[in-house]
Amino acid sequence: MTNRREFIKQTALGAAGITLGGLAQSCALTNHAKTPAMQFGLVTYMWGAEWDLPTLIANCEEAGLAAVELRAHHAHGVETSLSAAQREEVKQRFADSTVTCVGYGSNFEYHMADQAELRENIEQTKAYLHLVKDIGASGLKVKPNKLLPEMPREKTINQIAASLIEVGRYAQDLGLLIRVEVHGHGTQKLPNMKAIFDHVTESNVKMCWNCNPTDLDPPGLEGNFNMVRQWIGDVVHIHQLQLEDYPYQQLFNLLSGNDFRGWLLLEDNRVPDDIVKALTEQKIYFDDLVGRIEKG
Numbered sequence: 001m002t003n004r005r006e007f008i009k010q011t012a013l014g015a016a017g018i019t020l021g022g023l024a025q026s027c028a029l030t031n032h033a034k035t036p037a038m039q040f041g042l043v044t045y046m047w048g049a050e051w052d053l054p055t056l057i058a059n060c061e062e063a064g065l066a067a068v069e070l071r072a073h074h075a076h077g078v079e080t081s082l083s084a085a086q087r088e089e090v091k092q093r094f095a096d097s098t099v100t101c102v103g104y105g106s107n108f109e110y111h112m113a114d115q116a117e118l119r120e121n122i123e124q125t126k127a128y129l130h131l132v133k134d135i136g137a138s139g140l141k142v143k144p145n146k147l148l149p150e151m152p153r154e155k156t157i158n159q160i161a162a163s164l165i166e167v168g169r170y171a172q173d174l175g176l177l178i179r180v181e182v183h184g185h186g187t188q189k190l191p192n193m194k195a196i197f198d199h200v201t202e203s204n205v206k207m208c209w210n211c212n213p214t215d216l217d218p219p220g221l222e223g224n225f226n227m228v229r230q231w232i233g234d235v236v237h238i239h240q241l242q243l244e245d246y247p248y249q250q251l252f253n254l255l256s257g258n259d260f261r262g263w264l265l266l267e268d269n270r271v272p273d274d275i276v277k278a279l280t281e282q283k284i285y286f287d288d289l290v291g292r293i294e295k296g
Contacts, residue, residue: 040282042279049075059279066263113150129171177233183210188210206233207228211237
């Protein structure tokens with residue numbers, strides 16, 4: 001698979017006389033004219049964490065990315081400390097670009113035994129929802145984020161679900177989504193995520209598929225995907241697509257069969273020397289996978 005994709009990148013594009021940068025610009029123009037069902041973007045987890053906001057937007061445009069999910073405490077500085085005027089400036093910067101700010105990737109979590117800590121995470125979630133609204137984004141990403149050995153499993157699951165209901169209702173009043181990342185020790189297992197969502201009543205609380213190794217646990221990717229498919233939202237986190245440690249083509253097929261319309265955002269802790277070049281190459285792999293989706 002890797003060799004074939006390398007051939008696509010080095011020969012097919014080269015024969016057409018298209019540079020990686022030129023292809024990215026062409027893709028950006030195409031996406032602007034007609035929005036595809038699946039769009040490629042970035043989570044500024046580590047790739048882009050050191051870019052200020054103008055640089056982040058410019059680099060995403062250069063690489064042909066359609067969207068970005070901002071992360072907390074990074075160089076772009078989009079935090080609740082921003083004034084109303086600064087929030088409006090962030091909103092306008094994205095509006096003037098070809099890059100959509102889909103939302104904010106927070107670290108708020110709801111599994112803890114300390115109820116004061118839990119309440120602080122819930123209240124901070126609400127504060128950041130207002131930031132998301134003010135910058136023109138559509139949702140906030142949160143986490144479960146763990147099953148604690150000192151708490152019964154069912155109690156933890158009920159507490160996480162109750163917290164998601166509360167922040168979900170608050171988000172709904174703002175016209176926003178809560179995106180729950182499939183993440184954390186124990187909680188990244190799809191049966192446990194299903195158990196949480198079985199209790200969630202708010203339709204704007206969606207699951208953010210995260211491409212974890214545990215997705216492949218029995219009954220396998222398709223079985224785990226189908227277990228929670230009704231809750232999968234408009235954002236999926238992916239990793240480097242040329243690597244063969246995850247069945248991305250099967251995932252793309254499953255998403256297409258689930259009528260997925262949204263963003264697949266790259267989130268990876270293996271940071272390349274040239275991030276823009278690497279993002280441009282990832283966009284090529286992404287387009288290749290989309291082009292080979294099985295129509296069923």
